[in-house]
Amino acid sequence: xxxxxxxxxxxxxxxxxxxxxxxxxxxxxxxxxxxxxxxxxxxxxxxxxxxxxxxxxxxxxxxxxxxxxxxxxxxxxxxxxxxx
Amino acid sequence: xxxxxxxxxxxxxxxxxxxxxxxxxxxxxxxxxxxxxxxxxxxxxxxxxxxxxxxxxxxxxxxxxxxxxxxxxxxxxxxxxxxxxxxxxxxxxxxxxxxxxxxxxxxxxxxxxxxxxxxxxxxxxxxxxxxxxxxxxxxxxxxxxxxxxxxxxxxxxxxxxxxxxxxxxxxxxxxxxxxxxxxxxxxxxxxxxxxxxxxxxxxxxxxxxxxxxxxxxxxxxxxxxxxxxxxxxxxxxxxxxxxxxxxxxxx
Ligand SMILES: Cc1ncc(C[n+]2csc(CCOP(=O)(O)OP(=O)(O)O)c2C)c(N)n1
Ligand code: SF4
Ligand code: SF4
Ligand code: SF4
Numbered sequence: 001x002x003x004x005x006x007x008x009x010x011x012x013x014x015x016x017x018x019x020x021x022x023x024x025x026x027x028x029x030x031x032x033x034x035x036x037x038x039x040x041x042x043x044x045x046x047x048x049x050x051x052x053x054x055x056x057x058x059x060x061x062x063x064x065x066x067x068x069x070x071x072x073x074x075x076x077x078x079x080x081x082x083x084x
Numbered sequence: 085x086x087x088x089x090x091x092x093x094x095x096x097x098x099x100x101x102x103x104x105x106x107x108x109x110x111x112x113x114x115x116x117x118x119x120x121x122x123x124x125x126x127x128x129x130x131x132x133x134x135x136x137x138x139x140x141x142x143x144x145x146x147x148x149x150x151x152x153x154x155x156x157x158x159x160x161x162x163x164x165x166x167x168x169x170x171x172x173x174x175x176x177x178x179x180x181x182x183x184x185x186x187x188x189x190x191x192x193x194x195x196x197x198x199x200x201x202x203x204x205x206x207x208x209x210x211x212x213x214x215x216x217x218x219x220x221x222x223x224x225x226x227x228x229x230x231x232x233x234x235x236x237x238x239x240x241x242x243x244x245x246x247x248x249x250x251x252x253x254x255x256x257x258x259x260x261x262x263x264x265x266x267x268x269x270x271x272x273x274x275x276x277x278x279x280x281x282x283x284x285x286x287x288x289x290x291x292x293x294x295x296x297x298x299x300x301x302x303x304x305x306x307x308x309x310x311x312x313x314x315x316x317x318x319x320x321x322x323x324x325x326x327x328x329x330x331x332x333x334x335x
Binding site for chain 1: 085086087088089091092093094095099101102104105106108109110111112113114115116119273274302308309310312313
Protein backbone atom coordinates (compact mmCIF):
# COMPACT_ATOMS: atom_id res chain seq x y z
CA UNK A 1 0.00 0.00 0.00
CA UNK A 2 1.16 3.46 -0.75
CA UNK A 3 1.87 6.03 1.92
CA UNK A 4 2.28 8.79 -0.67
CA UNK A 5 -0.20 11.63 -0.18
CA UNK A 6 -1.64 13.27 -3.25
CA UNK A 7 -2.71 16.82 -4.02
CA UNK A 8 -6.02 17.49 -5.70
CA UNK A 9 -9.61 18.57 -5.26
CA UNK A 10 -12.90 16.92 -4.51
CA UNK A 11 -16.26 17.50 -6.15
CA UNK A 12 -18.75 16.30 -3.57
CA UNK A 13 -22.09 14.65 -4.20
CA UNK A 14 -22.11 13.91 -7.89
CA UNK A 15 -24.66 11.39 -9.23
CA UNK A 16 -27.47 12.83 -7.07
CA UNK A 17 -25.32 12.58 -3.98
CA UNK A 18 -24.38 8.93 -4.55
CA UNK A 19 -20.69 9.54 -5.25
CA UNK A 20 -17.76 11.89 -4.74
CA UNK A 21 -15.49 12.77 -7.66
CA UNK A 22 -11.76 13.48 -7.19
CA UNK A 23 -9.03 14.93 -9.41
CA UNK A 24 -5.41 14.36 -8.38
CA UNK A 25 -3.78 17.52 -9.71
CA UNK A 26 -0.29 16.10 -9.16
CA UNK A 27 -1.16 13.42 -11.75
CA UNK A 28 -3.45 15.25 -14.21
CA UNK A 29 -1.50 16.36 -17.28
CA UNK A 30 -4.42 18.22 -18.85
CA UNK A 31 -4.64 16.03 -21.95
CA UNK A 32 -8.44 16.36 -22.11
CA UNK A 33 -9.00 12.79 -23.36
CA UNK A 34 -11.51 12.25 -20.53
CA UNK A 35 -13.54 15.28 -21.63
CA UNK A 36 -14.26 13.68 -25.01
CA UNK A 37 -15.23 10.31 -23.50
CA UNK A 38 -17.61 11.60 -20.80
CA UNK A 39 -21.04 10.25 -21.86
CA UNK A 40 -22.85 13.22 -20.26
CA UNK A 41 -20.50 15.82 -21.76
CA UNK A 42 -20.37 17.37 -18.30
CA UNK A 43 -16.60 17.34 -17.84
CA UNK A 44 -14.98 20.73 -18.47
CA UNK A 45 -11.62 22.45 -18.05
CA UNK A 46 -11.14 23.50 -14.43
CA UNK A 47 -9.78 26.71 -12.92
CA UNK A 48 -7.37 24.50 -11.00
CA UNK A 49 -4.18 23.43 -12.76
CA UNK A 50 -2.51 20.05 -13.04
CA UNK A 51 1.11 18.98 -12.77
CA UNK A 52 2.20 20.93 -15.87
CA UNK A 53 0.33 24.09 -14.78
CA UNK A 54 -2.25 23.53 -17.52
CA UNK A 55 -5.96 23.29 -16.68
CA UNK A 56 -7.13 20.15 -14.94
CA UNK A 57 -10.71 18.93 -15.43
CA UNK A 58 -13.85 19.20 -13.34
CA UNK A 59 -17.40 17.82 -13.77
CA UNK A 60 -20.62 19.72 -13.36
CA UNK A 61 -21.94 17.90 -10.25
CA UNK A 62 -25.55 18.41 -11.35
CA UNK A 63 -25.00 16.45 -14.56
CA UNK A 64 -22.29 13.93 -13.63
CA UNK A 65 -23.73 10.43 -13.15
CA UNK A 66 -20.62 9.02 -11.49
CA UNK A 67 -20.15 6.42 -14.21
CA UNK A 68 -16.35 6.41 -13.89
CA UNK A 69 -15.66 6.50 -17.63
CA UNK A 70 -13.31 9.45 -17.12
CA UNK A 71 -11.38 7.52 -14.46
CA UNK A 72 -11.18 4.46 -16.71
CA UNK A 73 -9.71 6.29 -19.70
CA UNK A 74 -7.33 8.62 -17.87
CA UNK A 75 -3.81 7.43 -18.81
CA UNK A 76 -2.50 8.83 -15.54
CA UNK A 77 -5.10 7.55 -13.06
CA UNK A 78 -5.77 11.18 -12.11
CA UNK A 79 -9.52 10.72 -11.52
CA UNK A 80 -11.30 8.71 -8.86
CA UNK A 81 -15.04 8.25 -8.42
CA UNK A 82 -15.96 7.03 -4.95
CA UNK A 83 -19.43 5.52 -4.78
CA UNK A 84 -21.03 6.14 -1.39
CA UNK B 85 -9.44 24.24 -3.96
CA UNK B 86 -6.32 22.09 -4.21
CA UNK B 87 -5.44 20.37 -0.97
CA UNK B 88 -3.82 17.21 0.29
CA UNK B 89 -6.38 14.49 -0.29
CA UNK B 90 -7.16 11.67 2.10
CA UNK B 91 -7.85 9.20 -0.72
CA UNK B 92 -5.43 7.45 -3.06
CA UNK B 93 -5.61 7.07 -6.82
CA UNK B 94 -6.96 3.76 -8.13
CA UNK B 95 -3.60 2.21 -8.89
CA UNK B 96 -3.10 -1.52 -9.32
CA UNK B 97 -0.86 -3.33 -6.82
CA UNK B 98 1.36 -4.12 -9.80
CA UNK B 99 1.82 -0.38 -10.42
CA UNK B 100 4.56 1.59 -8.65
CA UNK B 101 2.65 3.96 -6.36
CA UNK B 102 5.80 5.82 -5.33
CA UNK B 103 6.74 6.94 -8.84
CA UNK B 104 4.27 9.81 -9.05
CA UNK B 105 3.15 11.07 -12.45
CA UNK B 106 4.35 8.83 -15.29
CA UNK B 107 7.09 10.03 -17.62
CA UNK B 108 4.86 9.84 -20.70
CA UNK B 109 3.51 12.94 -22.45
CA UNK B 110 -0.02 14.16 -21.65
CA UNK B 111 -2.55 11.78 -23.18
CA UNK B 112 -0.06 9.09 -24.18
CA UNK B 113 -1.49 5.63 -24.87
CA UNK B 114 1.43 3.90 -23.14
CA UNK B 115 -0.06 4.87 -19.77
CA UNK B 116 -3.43 3.39 -20.71
CA UNK B 117 -1.91 0.12 -21.86
CA UNK B 118 0.37 -0.26 -18.85
CA UNK B 119 -2.23 0.58 -16.21
CA UNK B 120 -4.54 -1.99 -17.83
CA UNK B 121 -1.75 -4.57 -17.88
CA UNK B 122 -1.04 -3.87 -14.19
CA UNK B 123 -4.71 -4.31 -13.26
CA UNK B 124 -4.80 -7.60 -15.16
CA UNK B 125 -1.72 -8.83 -13.29
CA UNK B 126 -3.63 -8.02 -10.07
CA UNK B 127 -6.73 -9.87 -11.30
CA UNK B 128 -4.70 -13.02 -11.94
CA UNK B 129 -2.42 -12.54 -8.90
CA UNK B 130 0.68 -12.69 -11.06
CA UNK B 131 2.60 -9.69 -9.70
CA UNK B 132 5.15 -11.79 -7.78
CA UNK B 133 5.81 -14.12 -10.71
CA UNK B 134 6.05 -11.44 -13.39
CA UNK B 135 9.19 -9.96 -14.93
CA UNK B 136 8.64 -6.88 -17.06
CA UNK B 137 11.00 -5.76 -19.81
CA UNK B 138 10.75 -2.50 -21.72
CA UNK B 139 12.38 -1.58 -25.00
CA UNK B 140 14.04 1.49 -26.48
CA UNK B 141 11.55 4.16 -27.51
CA UNK B 142 8.93 5.69 -25.27
CA UNK B 143 8.21 2.27 -23.79
CA UNK B 144 11.47 2.69 -21.85
CA UNK B 145 9.85 5.51 -19.89
CA UNK B 146 8.10 2.69 -18.04
CA UNK B 147 11.29 1.51 -16.33
CA UNK B 148 9.81 2.49 -12.94
CA UNK B 149 6.12 2.28 -13.85
CA UNK B 150 5.41 -1.25 -12.68
CA UNK B 151 5.69 -2.65 -9.17
CA UNK B 152 7.18 -5.75 -10.77
CA UNK B 153 10.82 -6.77 -11.36
CA UNK B 154 11.74 -4.70 -14.41
CA UNK B 155 14.57 -4.50 -16.92
CA UNK B 156 15.19 -2.10 -19.79
CA UNK B 157 16.94 -3.35 -22.92
CA UNK B 158 17.68 -2.37 -26.53
CA UNK B 159 15.42 -2.16 -29.58
CA UNK B 160 13.42 -5.38 -29.92
CA UNK B 161 15.96 -7.19 -27.72
CA UNK B 162 13.46 -7.05 -24.90
CA UNK B 163 12.03 -10.22 -26.43
CA UNK B 164 15.17 -12.41 -26.11
CA UNK B 165 16.05 -10.86 -22.74
CA UNK B 166 12.65 -11.79 -21.35
CA UNK B 167 12.51 -15.34 -22.74
CA UNK B 168 16.06 -15.78 -21.47
CA UNK B 169 14.78 -14.95 -17.99
CA UNK B 170 11.84 -17.32 -18.46
CA UNK B 171 14.07 -20.14 -19.70
CA UNK B 172 16.40 -19.70 -16.73
CA UNK B 173 13.52 -19.46 -14.25
CA UNK B 174 10.64 -21.58 -15.50
CA UNK B 175 7.33 -20.42 -14.06
CA UNK B 176 8.22 -16.76 -14.56
CA UNK B 177 5.55 -14.73 -16.32
CA UNK B 178 7.79 -12.90 -18.78
CA UNK B 179 6.39 -9.73 -20.37
CA UNK B 180 8.21 -7.86 -23.14
CA UNK B 181 6.82 -4.38 -23.80
CA UNK B 182 7.79 -2.47 -26.95
CA UNK B 183 6.79 0.01 -29.63
CA UNK B 184 6.03 -0.72 -33.28
CA UNK B 185 9.43 0.63 -34.32
CA UNK B 186 11.29 -1.60 -31.89
CA UNK B 187 9.16 -4.69 -32.46
CA UNK B 188 8.41 -4.54 -36.18
CA UNK B 189 11.47 -2.80 -37.63
CA UNK B 190 14.64 -2.36 -35.62
CA UNK B 191 14.37 -5.60 -33.63
CA UNK B 192 11.86 -7.56 -35.66
CA UNK B 193 14.00 -10.69 -36.05
CA UNK B 194 13.56 -11.36 -32.34
CA UNK B 195 9.80 -11.17 -32.57
CA UNK B 196 9.80 -13.52 -35.58
CA UNK B 197 11.97 -16.15 -33.93
CA UNK B 198 10.22 -16.00 -30.56
CA UNK B 199 6.90 -16.49 -32.35
CA UNK B 200 8.14 -19.36 -34.55
CA UNK B 201 9.65 -21.15 -31.56
CA UNK B 202 6.66 -20.44 -29.32
CA UNK B 203 8.73 -18.99 -26.50
CA UNK B 204 6.87 -18.92 -23.19
CA UNK B 205 6.16 -15.21 -22.82
CA UNK B 206 3.82 -12.31 -23.49
CA UNK B 207 4.84 -9.67 -26.01
CA UNK B 208 2.88 -6.41 -25.88
CA UNK B 209 3.49 -4.13 -28.83
CA UNK B 210 2.16 -0.57 -28.71
CA UNK B 211 1.35 0.57 -32.24
CA UNK B 212 1.16 4.37 -32.45
CA UNK B 213 2.00 4.41 -36.18
CA UNK B 214 5.23 6.36 -35.69
CA UNK B 215 8.62 6.45 -33.99
CA UNK B 216 7.50 8.37 -30.93
CA UNK B 217 10.63 8.98 -28.94
CA UNK B 218 12.76 10.26 -31.81
CA UNK B 219 10.21 12.83 -32.97
CA UNK B 220 7.52 11.11 -35.00
CA UNK B 221 9.24 9.63 -38.05
CA UNK B 222 7.55 7.08 -40.32
CA UNK B 223 7.36 3.60 -38.79
CA UNK B 224 6.54 0.33 -40.60
CA UNK B 225 3.00 0.80 -39.29
CA UNK B 226 2.46 4.33 -40.63
CA UNK B 227 -0.81 4.26 -42.59
CA UNK B 228 -1.08 5.10 -46.31
CA UNK B 229 -1.27 8.86 -46.73
CA UNK B 230 -0.38 9.54 -43.10
CA UNK B 231 1.82 12.57 -42.50
CA UNK B 232 4.86 12.10 -40.30
CA UNK B 233 8.15 13.97 -39.90
CA UNK B 234 9.67 11.91 -42.73
CA UNK B 235 6.54 11.67 -44.88
CA UNK B 236 5.46 15.33 -44.87
CA UNK B 237 3.21 14.81 -47.93
CA UNK B 238 1.71 11.61 -46.52
CA UNK B 239 3.06 8.04 -46.79
CA UNK B 240 3.31 7.05 -50.43
CA UNK B 241 3.12 3.26 -50.59
CA UNK B 242 4.54 3.27 -54.15
CA UNK B 243 7.79 4.47 -52.60
CA UNK B 244 7.72 2.90 -49.13
CA UNK B 245 5.80 -0.33 -49.64
CA UNK B 246 2.74 -1.17 -47.60
CA UNK B 247 2.39 -0.85 -43.81
CA UNK B 248 3.38 -3.80 -41.64
CA UNK B 249 0.59 -5.64 -39.88
CA UNK B 250 2.18 -7.14 -36.81
CA UNK B 251 -0.61 -9.31 -35.44
CA UNK B 252 -1.36 -10.84 -38.86
CA UNK B 253 2.32 -11.62 -39.39
CA UNK B 254 2.73 -13.24 -35.98
CA UNK B 255 -0.55 -15.16 -36.39
CA UNK B 256 0.74 -16.72 -39.61
CA UNK B 257 3.87 -18.20 -38.01
CA UNK B 258 2.82 -19.36 -34.51
CA UNK B 259 1.77 -22.84 -33.42
CA UNK B 260 -2.01 -22.40 -32.95
CA UNK B 261 -2.06 -25.01 -30.20
CA UNK B 262 0.24 -22.96 -28.01
CA UNK B 263 -0.48 -19.38 -28.99
CA UNK B 264 -2.73 -16.42 -28.37
CA UNK B 265 -2.49 -13.56 -30.88
CA UNK B 266 -4.74 -10.49 -30.84
CA UNK B 267 -4.96 -6.84 -31.76
CA UNK B 268 -6.69 -4.52 -29.27
CA UNK B 269 -7.07 -0.76 -28.93
CA UNK B 270 -6.84 1.84 -26.17
CA UNK B 271 -10.31 3.00 -27.23
CA UNK B 272 -11.75 0.18 -25.10
CA UNK B 273 -9.76 -0.55 -21.97
CA UNK B 274 -12.31 -3.01 -20.57
CA UNK B 275 -11.89 -5.13 -23.66
CA UNK B 276 -8.09 -4.70 -23.47
CA UNK B 277 -8.21 -6.11 -19.94
CA UNK B 278 -10.02 -9.20 -21.23
CA UNK B 279 -7.45 -9.58 -23.99
CA UNK B 280 -4.58 -9.34 -21.49
CA UNK B 281 -6.34 -11.87 -19.26
CA UNK B 282 -6.41 -14.47 -22.03
CA UNK B 283 -2.87 -13.63 -23.09
CA UNK B 284 -1.53 -14.05 -19.55
CA UNK B 285 -3.51 -17.26 -18.94
CA UNK B 286 -1.91 -18.67 -22.08
CA UNK B 287 1.53 -17.75 -20.72
CA UNK B 288 0.65 -19.52 -17.46
CA UNK B 289 -0.11 -22.61 -19.54
CA UNK B 290 3.38 -22.41 -21.08
CA UNK B 291 2.32 -20.70 -24.31
CA UNK B 292 3.35 -17.74 -26.43
CA UNK B 293 1.14 -14.64 -26.48
CA UNK B 294 1.32 -11.57 -28.68
CA UNK B 295 -0.93 -8.55 -28.18
CA UNK B 296 -0.64 -5.56 -30.48
CA UNK B 297 -2.41 -2.53 -29.01
CA UNK B 298 -3.44 0.39 -31.20
CA UNK B 299 -2.17 3.34 -29.21
CA UNK B 300 -2.12 7.13 -29.31
CA UNK B 301 0.73 9.64 -29.54
CA UNK B 302 -0.81 13.14 -29.34
CA UNK B 303 2.62 14.79 -29.14
CA UNK B 304 3.84 13.63 -32.54
CA UNK B 305 0.44 13.44 -34.18
CA UNK B 306 0.00 17.08 -33.16
CA UNK B 307 -3.62 16.37 -32.31
CA UNK B 308 -5.86 17.81 -29.60
CA UNK B 309 -8.08 15.59 -27.47
CA UNK B 310 -10.77 15.15 -30.13
CA UNK B 311 -8.30 14.80 -32.97
CA UNK B 312 -6.49 12.08 -31.05
CA UNK B 313 -9.59 9.91 -30.61
CA UNK B 314 -10.54 10.53 -34.25
CA UNK B 315 -7.12 9.36 -35.47
CA UNK B 316 -7.50 6.21 -33.38
CA UNK B 317 -10.80 5.50 -35.17
CA UNK B 318 -9.02 5.80 -38.52
CA UNK B 319 -6.44 3.31 -37.26
CA UNK B 320 -9.18 0.88 -36.22
CA UNK B 321 -10.54 1.03 -39.77
CA UNK B 322 -7.13 0.16 -41.18
CA UNK B 323 -5.95 -2.41 -38.60
CA UNK B 324 -8.48 -5.11 -37.67
CA UNK B 325 -9.13 -5.19 -33.92
CA UNK B 326 -9.75 -8.86 -33.17
CA UNK B 327 -8.35 -12.16 -31.95
CA UNK B 328 -6.31 -13.91 -34.62
CA UNK B 329 -5.19 -17.07 -32.84
CA UNK B 330 -6.67 -18.52 -29.71
CA UNK B 331 -5.62 -21.92 -28.40
CA UNK B 332 -8.42 -24.05 -27.05
CA UNK B 333 -9.56 -23.62 -23.46
CA UNK B 334 -8.73 -19.94 -22.95
CA UNK B 335 -11.35 -17.68 -21.38
C1 LIG C 1 19.44 0.19 -33.32
C2 LIG C 1 18.85 1.53 -33.03
N1 LIG C 1 18.42 2.31 -34.05
C3 LIG C 1 17.85 3.51 -33.80
C4 LIG C 1 17.72 3.97 -32.52
C5 LIG C 1 17.07 5.34 -32.25
N2 LIG C 1 15.74 5.22 -31.69
C6 LIG C 1 15.48 5.37 -30.38
S1 LIG C 1 13.84 5.32 -29.98
C7 LIG C 1 13.43 5.10 -31.62
C8 LIG C 1 11.98 5.03 -32.06
C9 LIG C 1 11.15 4.07 -31.28
O1 LIG C 1 9.89 4.01 -31.84
P1 LIG C 1 8.84 2.91 -31.38
O2 LIG C 1 9.51 1.60 -31.17
O3 LIG C 1 7.71 2.94 -32.33
O4 LIG C 1 8.36 3.37 -29.94
P2 LIG C 1 7.60 4.70 -29.45
O5 LIG C 1 8.69 5.66 -29.06
O6 LIG C 1 6.74 5.16 -30.57
O7 LIG C 1 6.81 4.25 -28.27
C10 LIG C 1 14.58 5.06 -32.43
C11 LIG C 1 14.57 4.93 -33.89
C12 LIG C 1 18.16 3.13 -31.47
N3 LIG C 1 18.03 3.48 -30.19
N4 LIG C 1 18.74 1.93 -31.75
S1 SF4 D 1 -18.09 10.08 -13.85
FE1 SF4 D 1 -19.02 9.79 -15.89
S2 SF4 D 1 -20.50 11.46 -16.05
FE2 SF4 D 1 -19.13 12.00 -14.37
S3 SF4 D 1 -17.52 13.26 -15.31
FE3 SF4 D 1 -16.77 11.15 -15.31
S4 SF4 D 1 -17.37 10.34 -17.30
FE4 SF4 D 1 -18.60 12.20 -16.96
S1 SF4 E 1 -7.83 13.68 -15.75
FE1 SF4 E 1 -6.50 12.32 -16.94
S2 SF4 E 1 -7.50 12.14 -18.94
FE2 SF4 E 1 -8.39 13.93 -17.93
S3 SF4 E 1 -7.14 15.68 -18.59
FE3 SF4 E 1 -6.24 14.97 -16.67
S4 SF4 E 1 -4.64 13.52 -17.30
FE4 SF4 E 1 -5.97 13.80 -19.09
S1 SF4 F 1 6.16 10.87 -27.82
FE1 SF4 F 1 4.20 9.84 -28.17
S2 SF4 F 1 4.55 7.70 -27.52
FE2 SF4 F 1 6.21 8.97 -26.67
S3 SF4 F 1 5.52 9.52 -24.59
FE3 SF4 F 1 4.95 11.19 -25.97
S4 SF4 F 1 2.84 10.71 -26.61
FE4 SF4 F 1 3.74 8.83 -25.76
